[in-house]
């Protein structure tokens with residue numbers, strides 16, 4: 001029979017290292033977080049050979065006292081929490097007291113520090129724990145050499161220097177985006193790679209440094225609070241989508257997380273506006289009472305557990321949905337834009353919802369513009385004067401030839417190009433509009449509003465549909481009965497494992513009801529909510545909108561074109577068509593001048 005033995009502490013640390021120290025970038029994460037926890041305002045990271053030869057992180061934080069140096073390298077020793085109560089409200093990145101001993105067990109580690117108010121510096125050797133005098137300004141340096149020298153299995157899996165370094169670079173950027181108060185410098189093989197600065201506007205500068213200026217230019221900045229939560233940051237325009245999910249930064253109380261609840265909520269808010277297969281870009285900060293989120297769910301702390309995940313989900317979803325709805329044509333440019341900083345919006349009273357509640361405006365617009373649209377695609381030669389809704393703007397630009405600040409955002413139509421595009425002139429220059437794409441979105445949004453207003457009309461099934469489901473699904477049916485009713489379904493549990501559908505939403509009478517109900521139940525089981533009925537409905541409305549919208553080669557009169565522009569300006573999400581493509585592009589006079597090399 002094999003003997004049960006206590007493991008030696010080196011091996012215990014090596015096992016722990018297996019969990020959190022996967023590659024040089026993981027070491028950088030732990031050291032950088034320690035420096036931030038120590039209140040550093042300047043952090044220098046020096047890397048050699050992709051981090052395989054050397055990782056050195058030096059900071060100017062509060063440092064470690066001589067007597068504490070050995071403890072810092074001891075397992076389960078931390079200065080950050082002392083009780084379960086502390087753990088529940090922890091605000092620091094670290095609290096497990098595992099990183100330094102783990103790293104020291106798989107590398108040659110040296111820790112040098114001069115503590116705050118101390119007069120000399122000391123260093124400790126991570127292998128034999130000997131302490132010797134050293135030279136160091138206030139703060140600490142951790143030097144990690146020859147990572148995994150004693151763990152060949154791990155060492156074998158490391159990639160070429162360049163790859164390992166790019167992981168480090170990504171890691172540093174991710175961490176830098178989450179904190180605002182330390183200047184961070186990174187160098188590789190004695191070459192400076194980047195400096196992430198602090199100062200006024202520092203957060204935008206950091207976003208710029210990490211994501212490139214594309215995101216700042218193609219995103220909406222917002223800051224929204226409610227239900228004890230605060231969400232702020234940059235949410236990428238749907239037209240700035242990416243082929244990979246590589247520009248998604250989400251922070252909970254400054255900690256970067258990859259969380260299922262969060263990802264699902266964000267994804268859902270882009271539902272209606274993203275080109276399929278594309279990924280949104282964002283940098284988002286969620287702040288909340290630390291006792292309502294458990295960060296001790298994962299050794300590397302990438303996952304968190306929200307006490308009320310439904311609340312967090314709904315807040316993120318509703319906020320982003322609202323922000324994205326504000327991406328109306330003429331307001332946030334979907335094309336080229338010079339200055340991103342002017343695009344900060346305040347959802348409560350900024351220009352995103354100018355003087356009117358956008359939904360009321362939309363509702364009025366729906367009714368007033370109905371005649372316009374009927375005319376638009378029923379009468380071939382429509383010279384009828386348009387009774388369009390942008391009442392504040394003169395409908396005929398000839399009456400008001402000067403383009404000034406009263407000019408509507410998308411300006412006035414000049415001509416139609418190849419039956420596809422509308423060319424218009426506004427205060428900034430030239431606007432080009434894809435008329436089918438634009439009209440499709442307007443029709444779609446209008447249909448949605450109409451259907452929301454009329455609630456979901458339902459109709460009885462000639463033959464009630466009986467479905468065999470699991471007991472859990474039958475339970476859910478009972479539990480969510482009213483939710484189903486709101487969507488126009490009438491369904492009851494008729495047995496331990498059977499449910500019967502009697503009425504369905506009239507709009508979805510052609511849908512595969514069996515599959516739809518099952519999918520909704522699966523969603524309810526997994527997430528406690530489902531968007532399927534709404535999605536199914538939206539898909540149908542979107543198809544209807546597409547068919548009902550102006551086709552290419554349809555000749556429009558100038559008043560018709562102007563009516564379309566005015567509608568775009570007030571329609572939510574009109575910056576993109578129903579498939580996420582842009583509906584309009586602005587070319588400023590400056591940009592046109594550049595094209596013609598004017599003034600160069």
Ligand code: ADP
Nearest residue numbers: 034038072078079094095096097098099100140
């Ligand atoms: P944790 O961060 O979970 O507490 P670590 O093993 O990363 O555990 O660090 C152990 C302790 O060493 C920390 O609690 C902290 O007191 C101290 N320490 C580590 N790095 C630094 C640093 N750069 N500056 C000051 N103290 C540090």
Ligand code: MG
Nearest residue numbers: 030034094099
């Ligand atoms: Mg730590």
